[in-house]
Amino acid sequence: MLKKILYGVAGLVVIGAVGALTLYLNPKLGQRLFLKPSAAFDVANVPPAPDYSQADTWAALPTTQDNADVVPPESGAVDGQAEAVVDVFFVHPTTYYQDDMWNARYDEPDETKQFLDDGVLRHQAAVFNGSARVFAPRYRQATLYAFMGEEPDAYNALEFAYGDVAQAFDYYIENLNDGRPFILASHSQGSLHGMKLLQEKIAGTNLANRMVAAYLVGFSIPEELGAEGVGPCREAHATGCYLNWNSVTSDAETMGWKETTKIWIDGKLQHIDGRKIACVNPITGSLGGSAEAIANLGSQPFADSEEAVRPVRAEATGASCSDGMLIVAPPTDDDGFTYGTFGGDYHIYDYNFFHMNIRADVSRRIGAFWKR
Numbered sequence: 001m002l003k004k005i006l007y008g009v010a011g012l013v014v015i016g017a018v019g020a021l022t023l024y025l026n027p028k029l030g031q032r033l034f035l036k037p038s039a040a041f042d043v044a045n046v047p048p049a050p051d052y053s054q055a056d057t058w059a060a061l062p063t064t065q066d067n068a069d070v071v072p073p074e075s076g077a078v079d080g081q082a083e084a085v086v087d088v089f090f091v092h093p094t095t096y097y098q099d100d101m102w103n104a105r106y107d108e109p110d111e112t113k114q115f116l117d118d119g120v121l122r123h124q125a126a127v128f129n130g131s132a133r134v135f136a137p138r139y140r141q142a143t144l145y146a147f148m149g150e151e152p153d154a155y156n157a158l159e160f161a162y163g164d165v166a167q168a169f170d171y172y173i174e175n176l177n178d179g180r181p182f183i184l185a186s187h188s189q190g191s192l193h194g195m196k197l198l199q200e201k202i203a204g205t206n207l208a209n210r211m212v213a214a215y216l217v218g219f220s221i222p223e224e225l226g227a228e229g230v231g232p233c234r235e236a237h238a239t240g241c242y243l244n245w246n247s248v249t250s251d252a253e254t255m256g257w258k259e260t261t262k263i264w265i266d267g268k269l270q271h272i273d274g275r276k277i278a279c280v281n282p283i284t285g286s287l288g289g290s291a292e293a294i295a296n297l298g299s300q301p302f303a304d305s306e307e308a309v310r311p312v313r314a315e316a317t318g319a320s321c322s323d324g325m326l327i328v329a330p331p332t333d334d335d336g337f338t339y340g341t342f343g344g345d346y347h348i349y350d351y352n353f354f355h356m357n358i359r360a361d362v363s364r365r366i367g368a369f370w371k372r
Contacts, residue, residue: 035145037099041153043160047105047140050164052171057106059092059116060125062133067121069129072300072312077359079129086181086212086366088132089172090125091165091197092116093188093218097144102157106138106164122309123300124187124351127358131366132183135176137168141189147262155269158192158262165193169201181369183362184214187350191219191244196264198242203227212369214242215358218350220261220324222275232278236285236361237368243280243361245319245326247353252344254325277324282354285361290320293329298356299349301336310336317353328353 039045050057060068062081068090071077095115096104104112116138125136142157184202186194194216202208208229221244223232233241246257261272283291296319298312316337320327328346330337330353340348351358 035097035099035143036149037102037143037145037153039101041102041156041160043156046103046160047101050106050138050140050168052137052168053175057138057168058136059138060090060121060134060136062087062135067117068125068134068136070122070126070309071129072298072309072355074311075298075356077130077356080131081129081133084131084133086132086183086369087172087177088125088128088134088183088185089169090128090134090136091139091184091186091190091194092120092125092136092141093186093190094141094144094147095120096141099143099145101143102146102153103140103142103160106140119302120187123302123355125185127351127355128183128185128362130359131363135172137165137172139164139168147189155262158189158269161189162193162196162264165190166197166201169197173207179210181210181212181366183212184216186216187218188347191216191221192262192264195219195221195225198230199225199227199264203230208240212239213365216242216244218246218347219244220246220257220263220272220275221278222263222265222272223278224275225278226265232287233280233285233365234287236364239365239369239372242278243282243285244278245280245282245321245350246277246324247319247326247328247346247350249329249344249346250322250327252325254323258324279321279324279326281319281321281326282361283319283357285357285364288321291318293318296354296357297360299330299337300352300355301334302339302352303336312356314356319354 060066069079071079096112125134128134142161146154146157184194198214202211233243262269263272280287281289283295293315296315298314299316300312301310303310317328317330
C-alpha cells in the first residue's frame with residue numbers, strides 16, 4: 001500500500017514537472033490555459049454600464065477622499081487639489097487578471113478593486129495631486145489576456161473597454177471640467193485607451209488648446225502617432241505634447257514592446273510592427289537622452305498592506321532612453337522596488353521610480369502652459 005502511495009506521488013511529480021516544462025517552452029499555451037476566458041465575448045452578456053453622473057463610477061474625484069490624495073511623507077510634497085486650476089483625467093491600467101469574463105465590472109470587487117484603489121491611485125494617480133485635480137473613472141476594463149490573444153474576442157474586449165473611457169471623458173469635459181486646462185494621464189491598458197482619446201477626442205479640436213500634456217506611460221506609443229498637431233514632448237518645457245516611457249533593465253526582452261503590442265493607429269487596433277517608440281526621459285523631461293541617478297529626486301517604493309505610503313528614496317536609479325525603451329538600474333536591497341518584477345521588466349514601477357521628478361515635471365509644464 002505504501003509503495004502504491006509513493007508511486008502515485010512520484011507520478012504526480014513527474015506529470016507536474018512535464019507540465020511545467022511544457023508551459024515554459026510554450027508560454028502561449030499557459031496563457032490560454034490560465035488566463036483566457038472560457039466563454040466568447042458577447043456584447044449582450046457584458047456587465048452593466050457605468051453611469052458617470054454617479055460618484056461610485058469614479059475611482060478618484062477631487063471632491064471625495066480617496067488614495068489619489070496621498071503624498072509621500074517627509075518629501076515636501078503637498079496635495080494641492082483644493083487650489084489647483086488644472087485637472088488631470090487619469091485612465092487606470094489593468095487590475096483585472098481573472099478569466100471569468102473578457103471585461104470586468106466597473107465596480108469589480110476584491111483584488112481588482114484593491115489593486116486599483118490601494119495600488120494604482122496611491123502610486124500613480126496621486127503623483128499629479130500637487131498641481132492638478134484628479135479625476136479617474138472606473139470602466140469595464142479588458143482582462144489581461146486581451147493583450148496576449150489574437151482572436152477577435154481579444155480585440156473586441158479592448159474596443160469595448162475604450163467605449164467606457166470615451167464616455168467618461170465626454171462626461172468629464174461636459175460636466176466636470178468647466179473649461180479648465182487639463183492633463184491626460186494613464187498607464188498600461190489605460191495608455192492604450194488614452195492613445196485613442198488623444199487621436200479621436202483631442203488632437204485637431206479645440207480641446208488640444210487646453211491640454212497641458214498627455215502622460216501616456218507604460219505602453220508602446222509611436223513617435224509618429226498620427227494625432228494631428230500633437231507629438232512627443234521634445235523638451236522639458238514643451239506643452240500640448242505626449243510623454244511615454246517603459247522601464248526595463250538593459251538585459252530585458254523587449255521584442256513584445258516593439259513588434260506585437262496592440263496599438264490604436266491609422267484608425268484601427270493593430271500590432272506596433274516595429275514603429276519607432278517614443279521615449280521621453282522622466283528625469284529630464286526631454287525626448288531621448290540619459291540622466292544619472294543623482295538627478296532622480298525621489299522614487300516611491302511599494303508599501304505593504306500595513307503602510308499607507310513610504311518615504312521616497314532619492315537617487316534610486318538613473319534612466320537612459322535606448323531604442324524606445326527606458327533603461328533603469330533599480331535597487332535590489334529593498335523589496336519595495338523588487339516586488340512584481342520578472343526578466344528585467346519594471347513595468348509596474350514606471351511611475352514609482354520617478355515620483356518626485358514627475359511631480360516637478362507636471363508643475364513645470366503647467367507653468368509653461370500659462371506662459372504660452
